[in-house]
Each structure stands twice: as C-alpha cells, then as structure tokens.
C-alpha cells in the first residue's frame with residue numbers, strides 16, 4: 001500500500017494538480033481552468049471530479065493522505081483563501097473544510113511561496129537545512145521563510161510578504177494598493193517595467209525597442225542580454241541591485257543559511273544571481289558577510305508547484321507541532 005498526496009496549485013489562470021508519492025514522484029498530473037468558473041462552488045465541483053478521475057487511474061494499491069494547496073492569499077491556520085486579488089471569487093473561501101467534507105482527508109492551505117519553501121525543504125535543495133528563505137519570482141514576488149525547521153506563518157497566517165516591503169515610497173504603483181513595493185521592480189512584470197523605463201531614458205539601440213509591453217517576456221529580455229543588448233543587461237543589473245539590497249535587509253531578520261531563488265527570472269542564471277549577490281554582500285551588516293548562500297531552487301521544473309503543495313501534507317503529518325494548530 002503506497003501512501004499518496006494531492007498537490008494543488010491554484011493560479012489566476014489555471015489550477016494544476018498532481019498525485020505525488022512519498023519520494024516526490026509525480027504519478028499523475030493535470031490541470032483545469034481557474035477562470036472559466038464564475039462561482040467557486042462550480043469550480044470546486046469541477047476540481048473534485050478531475051481529482052476523482054485522476055485517483056481512479058492509479059494502477060496500484062494506495063492510501064490518500066491529504067491534499068496540499070498553494071494559492072495566493074492562502075491562510076495556513078484557517079484553511080481558507082482570503083480576498084485573493086488574482087482570483088475572481090471574492091471574500092473568504094473555506095477550502096480546507098470543503099475538501100474535508102468531499103474527500104474526508106486533511107487539507108493544508110498556504111500561499112504559493114510558503115508551499116515552495118516547504119517543497120524545497122522536503123524534496124529540494126534545502127533538505128537538512130533549518131533556516132532558509134525561498135523567493136519566488138513569477139508575475140509577482142513571493143517569499144517563504146523557514147526558521148528552526150518550521151515554516152514561519154505569523155499570527156494571521158500571512159508572514160513573509162517580502163514582495164510588499166518598500167523599495168521606494170514614491171515608486172511604482174503596486175497591485176496591493178501601495179507604492180514602490182519590491183515586486184514592482186523584482187518580478188517578471190517588474191523587469192518589463194524596468195526595460196520600458198530604460199528605453200525611455202536612454203537612446204542606445206536595443207533589440208527590445210519596438211516590442212509592445214504586453215508582448216515583452218522575461219525570456220526575451222534574457223536572450224537579448226545573452227547577445228549583449230545594453231538595455232537588457234542594464235535591466236538585469238538594476239533588478240539584481242534592488243533584489244540584493246532588499247535581501248541584505250531580509251537576512252537581518254532571520255539569519256538564514258541560504259536564500260533560494262525560484263521561478264522565471266531566476267532561470268536567467270548569472271545575469272540575475274551575480275548582481276544580486278554583489279549588492280547583497282555590499283549592503284549586508286558586516287557580521288553576515290560571506291555567510292549567506294544565494295542559490296537556485298532545487299525544484300526548477302514544471303512539477304515544482306505541485307511538489308511544493310503536496311509536501312505540505314507530509315510536513316503536516318510528520319510534524320506534531322503543526323498538528324495542534326491546523327484544521
């Protein structure tokens with residue numbers, strides 16, 4: 001009898017799901033549209049059907065241990081999704097209760113960056129580490145903190161929102177309602193905004209000139225930088241400088257062993273890592289210099305969000321301290 005978990009990644013566009021064994025093998029993977037359902041109840045029914053179909057395909061004897069959910073604004077303590085800006089269902093959605101009722105298994109809900117952090121600890125490059133930070137660089141910037149081997153949740157279940165700490169109080173407008181948040185500079189959207197600013201401020205020839213904002217991608221900027229495009233290179237230097245300076249502050253709060261960068265922008269390798277590390281080191285309190293590793297995530301593949309979410313279940317089942325506070 002093999003023990004399995006379900007990992008669920010609720011994104012603004014699609015919901016990815018997978019069935020995962022204890023060793024991190026994804027034995028089934030699928031996705032449904034998040035946007036096509038006007039009512040949450042209809043979405044949940046569609047998802048439940050997809051999950052039942054998926055479970056029916058597993059060819060060996062198994063026991064379903066639980067479901068882990070990564071979603072923007074997921075609340076770890078309440079098992080809810082609360083007022084997510086990227087989903088059309090407003091208010092508070094009692095997701096964990098709904099899963100419990102439908103499948104009679106525990107459901108652990110958290111935000112996608114926290115799921116990535118637990119995934120890094122269970123399946124990725126943070127195995128054996130007690131103190132680390134995961135920064136997810138997607139459309140926005142998420143972060144998950146592990147301290148003393150425990151995911152940091154905070155009083156309200158929403159700890160670790162580094163993406164919405166301020167870089168410039170009179171800076172770029174952010175989706176959260178503030179100005180100058182880190183994610184408006186350091187994210188896929190942030191670097192595109194930077195490219196546009198650089199193109200406006202300078203007259204150097206660049207392959208990126210003439211590409212519309214909506215069509216501009218991180219991949220395009222990366223490829224141009226590799227070819228030596230001066231604007232693309234400057235955009236990475238600027239993005240890494242801001243990230244490095246902010247990480248120097250983040251380090252002071254929890255004294256991590258390592259910081260892992262995950263997702264789109266981090267795939268640019270040295271283009272983003274070099275300026276990030278340089279400016280982090282330059283701005284670190286001297287006590288910390290040379291001690292903090294900045295590393296690529298060990299989960300850089302398609303299944304990473306599913307692995308991250310599914311790992312929440314193992315973390316829950318095998319961690320007595322969490323058992324008291326969840327569900």
Ligand SMILES: [Zn+2]
Pocket residue numbers: 163164174175176177178181
């Ligand atoms: Zn913000």
